[in-house]
Amino acid sequence: MSAIGNVLWFLMGGFFMGLGWCLAGLIAFVSIVGIPWGKACFVIGQFAFLPFGKEAINRKELTNQDDIGTGGLGLLGNVVWFIFAGFWLALGHVGSAVLCFITVIGIPFGIQHLKLAGLALAPIGQVIVTKEVAQASRQQSAKAVVANLRSGG
Known part of the structure; x- marks a missing residue:
C-alpha cells in the first residue's frame, strides 16, 4: 500500500517539495558552515520524495x-535552521497541503505535507526510519x- 501512496505522492507534487529540500541542501553546502544542515536536507529530501511507510x-x-x-546544541541548530531555511520549506509544505486538501483524494497527501512541515521547522535530532522501527522504538x-x-528513579 505504501508503494502506491509513494507513486501517487511523487506524481502529485511530492517531486517538487523533494527538489525544494535538495535545493536547500545545495545552498547549505555552498556556505561551508551549513554542511551539517545540508546533509540533513538530502536525507529529508529523500523522505520528501517517497514518505509513505517511513516516519x-x-x-x-x-x-x-x-x-x-x-541536546542544547541541537536546539541551537534548529533555531538557526528555522531562521534561514525551515520556515520557507514548512511554508511550501503547508501550501502544498492546502492544495491537496481541496480534493477529497488528496487528503492523505495533505496530512503527509503537514507532517513534513513540522519536520521542516526543526529537523536536527530527527532520524527517518520505517514505521515498524518507529513503533518498536516507542514501545x-x-x-x-x-x-x-x-x-523509584
Whole structure:
C-alpha cells in the first residue's frame, strides 16, 4: 500500500517539495558552515520524495541516549535552521497541503505535507526510519520509562 501512496505522492507534487529540500541542501553546502544542515536536507529530501511507510522520530527516542543533535546544541541548530531555511520549506509544505486538501483524494497527501512541515521547522535530532522501527522504538522507550518509574528513579 505504501508503494502506491509513494507513486501517487511523487506524481502529485511530492517531486517538487523533494527538489525544494535538495535545493536547500545545495545552498547549505555552498556556505561551508551549513554542511551539517545540508546533509540533513538530502536525507529529508529523500523522505520528501517517497514518505509513505517511513516516519521521522527523535534520535533520543530511537537510541535512548542524548547526543549532540538532541541536546542544547541541537536546539541551537534548529533555531538557526528555522531562521534561514525551515520556515520557507514548512511554508511550501503547508501550501502544498492546502492544495491537496481541496480534493477529497488528496487528503492523505495533505496530512503527509503537514507532517513534513513540522519536520521542516526543526529537523536536527530527527532520524527517518520505517514505521515498524518507529513503533518498536516507542514501545521499547515506554518499557524503559515504566521500569525506571517502578524502580523509584
